[in-house]
Amino acid sequence: MSTTNTDLAALCADYWRTSIIDIHPGSIAVRGFPIQELIGRVSFPQMIWLMLRGELPGDDEASLLEAALVASVDHGPHAPSIAISRMATSCGLPLNGAMASAINALDDVHGGAGQQAVELYASIAARLDAGAPLDEAVEAGVDAFVAENGKYLPGFGHRFHPVDPRAGRLLELVDARVESGAINGRYALIARGVEALLKRRKNKPVPMNIDGVTAVIYAELGFAPELARGVFILSRAVGILAHAWEQRGRGERNKGPMPRQIDYAYTGAPERHLPDGAQPREG
Incomplete structure (x- = not known):
């Protein structure tokens, strides 16, 4: 079944569909409000609310x-x-x-x-x-x-x-x-x-x-x-x-996480050593 350019365009448009923001060349609308109307008139908490909830509080x-x-x-x-x-x-x-x-x-x-x-x-x-x-x-x-x-x-x-x-x-x-x-x-x-x-x-x-x-x-x-x-x-x-x-x-x-002058507590084994005659591993 062939896929037309119209089908692909519709698929792309739906892929990241959003009700939050609508952007076109020269135009930005947030939840339907032109951004230039929000700038200077809406506080940041109001903007958070608008973005998350869809309406102004x-x-x-x-x-x-x-x-x-x-x-x-x-x-x-x-x-x-x-x-x-x-x-x-x-x-x-x-x-x-x-x-x-x-x-x-x-x-x-x-x-x-x-x-x-x-x-x-x-x-x-x-x-x-x-x-x-x-x-x-x-x-x-x-x-x-x-x-x-x-x-x-x-x-x-x-x-x-x-x-x-x-x-x-x-x-x-x-x-x-x-x-x-x-x-x-x-x-x-x-x-x-x-x-x-x-x-x-x-x-x-x-x-x-x-x-x-x-x-x-x-x-x-x-x-x-x-x-x-x-x-x-x-x-x-x-x-x-x-x-x-x-x-x-x-x-x-x-x-x-703490000053180097302060020691941490070591709770592991006391100092120990390999047995005499232990051979180094090769490879």
Whole structure:
């Protein structure tokens, strides 16, 4: 069966079909909006929303997304992704290579807590939809999550901060948007329910951290769990870039994960030797 040029053109047009952007000579439209109308009139958080969701957000939605992005940009050079960007730069990688190396570390363990917290909240929300009371839904959701994923509960507690300084401010903004009607506050209620459950079980506060609160924001704004991680990566990329650029200016070479003056612990066999008379291998 012969294939005409028209058939091939249709095949090529369909191969990478997209509803995101339409480009022709002299024309660029993003989700239907001419790019020149967006430039200077739309903020970067609004542009992120437009690209991912297909429509422009309202001002309250955009400002809440922006707050989450601002809060997550950096957590110091001891954070693995940031440390990787600095080490990679000192090893001679250009900025793009350092950023790529660091972003690749943002997987389930380091970088996935926000996505996992959204998934936890969604499972509790599903139990609420099925008619369970809040306390019962929270307890069942947490127990199911722990049974499947282990005792670590994403979004609560922090190994460095007794109280995460970012969380309180973000919760204030969430509560303000609930009061104004911009969001309904369902996931904020769920997250606070988890916080209360942990306090009862552990007999001490286990407050929400940055991942738990930004997960509330992403869930309230309707972002899918996987997109919550993707948007977090957009935010953390700013910190990664800043640290890589700062490291570039220091002119240091081949920095390892800790200063060379500090010994690591060797736990292998004690010094030993080949038996006398052992012959070297040939070839």
